[in-house]
Amino acid sequence: MTNMSDGRRADSVRRRERVLKALDTMLRSDADITVSALARAARVDRTFLYRHCDLLRRVHAAAAASPQEGRIAAVSRASLQTDLANALERNKCLATQVRQLEKRLSEALGEAAWAESGLGRQPTPTNFSDASPCWNRTSPTSKVSSMNVTMNWRLPERPTEN
Numbered sequence: 001m002t003n004m005s006d007g008r009r010a011d012s013v014r015r016r017e018r019v020l021k022a023l024d025t026m027l028r029s030d031a032d033i034t035v036s037a038l039a040r041a042a043r044v045d046r047t048f049l050y051r052h053c054d055l056l057r058r059v060h061a062a063a064a065a066s067p068q069e070g071r072i073a074a075v076s077r078a079s080l081q082t083d084l085a086n087a088l089e090r091n092k093c094l095a096t097q098v099r100q101l102e103k104r105l106s107e108a109l110g111e112a113a114w115a116e117s118g119l120g121r122q123p124t125p126t127n128f129s130d131a132s133p134c135w136n137r138t139s140p141t142s143k144v145s146s147m148n149v150t151m152n153w154r155l156p157e158r159p160t161e162n
Contacts, residue, residue, distance in 0.1 A: 018042040019055055023062060033063040 022042035026033050031041075038059055039046045049055050064078070 015042070015044045015048055016052070016055065019044060019049065020058075023058060027062055033059065035059055 019038065019042040022038055023033070026038060026041060031037065035046055035049050035056070039049055049059060064076070
C-alpha cells in the first residue's frame with residue numbers, strides 16, 4: 001500500500017506545482033484570475049483547488065490584489081459592487097430631490113391658480129385659526145370643510161330673493 005500512497009502524494013505534488021506555476025503566469029499576464037481559469041491553465045480539476053485550502057486562499061488573494069504598476073486594472077467584482085452601491089445611493093438622493101421639486105411646483109401652481117381665481121388672498125392656517133377649531137386637524141378633507149365653514153361664516157347674510 002505504501003507504493004500506492006507514495007504515487008498519490010507524488011501526483012498531488014506535481015499538480016500543486018502546476019497550479020503554482022500557472023498562478024504565477026496568470027499574475028504576470030493580464031488574465032482574469034478565477035478558480036476555473038486557474039484550474040484550466042494548470043490542467044487540474046477545480047475540486048483539487050477546493051480540497052487544498054492554502055491554494056484556494058492564494059487564488060482569492062491574487063484575484064483581490066491590486067494590479068501591478070503599469071498594468072491596466074481589470075474590473076473586479078468588488079469595484080462593480082461599490083459602483084452599484086454608489087449608483088443606488090445617488091438614485092435615492094435624486095428621488096428625494098425630485099419629490100421636493102414636485103412639492104414646490106405643486107405649491108407654486110396652487111398659489112397661481114388661487115390668484116387667478118379672483119377669490120382674494122389665499123387662506124392660510126393663521127387666517128382661520130380663531131374661527132375654526134377644526135383647522136389643525138391633519139386630514140385634507142377636514143381642512144377643506146373648515147375652510148368652507150369659515151368662508152360661509154365670513155359672508156354677510158343676504159336677504160333671500162322671492
